[in-house]
Amino acid sequence: MEKIILAVVALDQTRVGGGAPIFYARDQEELEELAVLISRIFGAAVHDLHNDVYIIVKH
Amino acid sequence: MKYLPTLVIATLVGFLARLYMLRRDYRQYPSYPQGWAIHLFLGFIGGAIGAIIVPAILEGDFSAVSFLLLAASQFREVRNVERDTLSSMEATEMVKRGTAYIEGIARVFEARNYLAIWVALSAAVASELLADIGWWRMAAGVLVGAVLAAVLVRLMQGDLxxxxxxxxxxxxxxxxxxxxxxxxxxxxxxxxxxxxxxxxxxxxxxxxxxxxxxxxxxxxxxxxxxxxxxxxxxxxxxxxxxxxxxxxxxxxxxxxxxxxxxxxxxxxxxxxxxxxxxxxxxxxxxxxxxxxxxxxxxxx
The missing domain is CATH 3.30.1360 (Gyrase A; domain 2)
Structure with a gap:
């Protein structure tokens, strides 16, 4: 498999679940900051699912 | 050594043809100067093979053709080497070349050695056909080789x-x-x-x-x-x-x-x-x- 979800960053706990590590943020600002920090660690891309959930994907 | 002028001029023309086909452009491939040294030497070998065929056959040594087989297998190796080099460098490229591009580059390098052989061969044939005109035959060899090289390069040019x-x-x-x-x-x-x-x-x-x-x-x-x-x-x-x-x-x-x-x-x-x-x-x-x-x- 080529693409892997490395992490999920979310605001609402009820919207996410499953195998990848999940990081919860308090507000929109923290959500974006977490996504940037995690993506820079892995050298991966951030994708927005439009429901206040970001996934960090290694391509 | 009556074939010496032919050998020298045909080898030289084959080598120069390979040099002419090496380009230094934005890709910087083959890398300069080491990569160039490798390909110029291979071009020299190709030129020498093309040059030797004609005198060998004139002397009745038809088995000299098997030389070409040897050259073909050697130059096929060039393709493998180029592919290996580029593939192993792929990890260091910010934007990947991709296997298709690598394959294309490797093929071009193999093909150009064969072109060097053709050019040297044509120069040797011209030089031997015009053996009567003395040293001018060398000029004739250069001319025929240059024309063939120009034509081949034109033919081998792909689209953009x-x-x-x-x-x-x-x-x-x-x-x-x-x-x-x-x-x-x-x-x-x-x-x-x-x-x-x-x-x-x-x-x-x-x-x-x-x-x-x-x-x-x-x-x-x-x-x-x-x-x-x-x-x-x-x-x-x-x-x-x-x-x-x-x-x-x-x-x-x-x-x-x-x-x-x-x-x-x-x-x-x-x-x-x-x-x-x-x-x-x-x-x-x-x-x-x-x-x-x-x-x-x-x-x-």
Whole structure:
């Protein structure tokens, strides 16, 4: 498999679940900051699912 | 040693032909000076083989032809070496060349050695046919070799993207996090910060194929990757290691067969961007000609 979800960053706990590590943020600002920090660690891309959930994907 | 002038001149012409075929352009491949040394020496060997064939056959030594077999297997090895080198360097490329491009480059290097043999052979034949005119035969050998080299180089030249397609600038639009170019979704850019970079610095273009043959050629994944790689090596990319959201993208619009190219160049120059796309070589391995088939003609 080529693409892997490395992490999920979310605001609402009820919207996410499953195998990848999940990081919860308090507000929109923290959500974006977490996504940037995690993506820079892995050298991966951030994708927005439009429901206040970001996934960090290694391509 | 009555064949000495022929041997010397034909070997030299073969070697010079190989030198003429080596180009130093934006790709810097073969690398200079070490890569050049390797290929020039191989060109010298090729020239020597082409030169020796003629005197050997004139002396009745027909088994000299088996020399060519030896040369063929040696030069096939060149292709493997080039492929291995480029494949192992692929990990160090910010934007990958892709296997199709590597295969194309490797094939060109093998082929050019054979061309050196042809040129040397033609020079040797000319020199021996005109053995009566004394030292002038060397000039004749050079002339014939030069003409053949020029013709072969012309024949071996492939098309550029600009020859098979028209390239125009396109507008970049955002639908939420999605980057969209003329209705084709390119990628999902999650971070608002990155989207701002796209709005300020990115350039997009549409590559519209001229006809069904061009359309089928552009549909090749290797060709698409080659465009991404070559354009970024010509005009530079605005990205750091691991910043995958700024990687140059080439996507295909299934309805028209057009390609959409999206990239964040290091300098935002529209004309340079378009010129770079037009100058990307069409990969030999990507070329398709559906119009030569019966079914293909029925569709057109």
């Amino acid at each position: 993207i600009g020859d098979i397609a028209s390239v125009e600038l396109s507008e970049i639009k955002f639908e939420g996090a999605l980057v969209v170019i003329e209705g084709t979704v390119m990628m999902n850019v999650g971070l608002p910060e990155s989207r701002r970079v796209y709005e300020e610095r990115a350039l997009a273009a549409s590559v519209r194929p001229k006809g069904p043959n061009a359309k089928a050629t552009l549909a090749n994944l290797g060709q698409m990757q080659a465009i991404a790689h070559d354009v970024s090596s010509m005009i530079g990319v605005y990205m750091d290691v691991g910043e995958q959201e700024f990687i140059p993208m080439v996507r295909r619009d299934p309805a028209t067969g057009s390609l959409r190219v999206l990239m964040v160049p290091s300098e935002r120059d529209e004309d340079a961007f378009l010129a770079a796309i037009r100058r990307v070589p069409v990969l030999e391995g990507a070329v398709r000609k559906p119009l030569t088939s019966y079914a293909g003609k029925m569709i057109d």
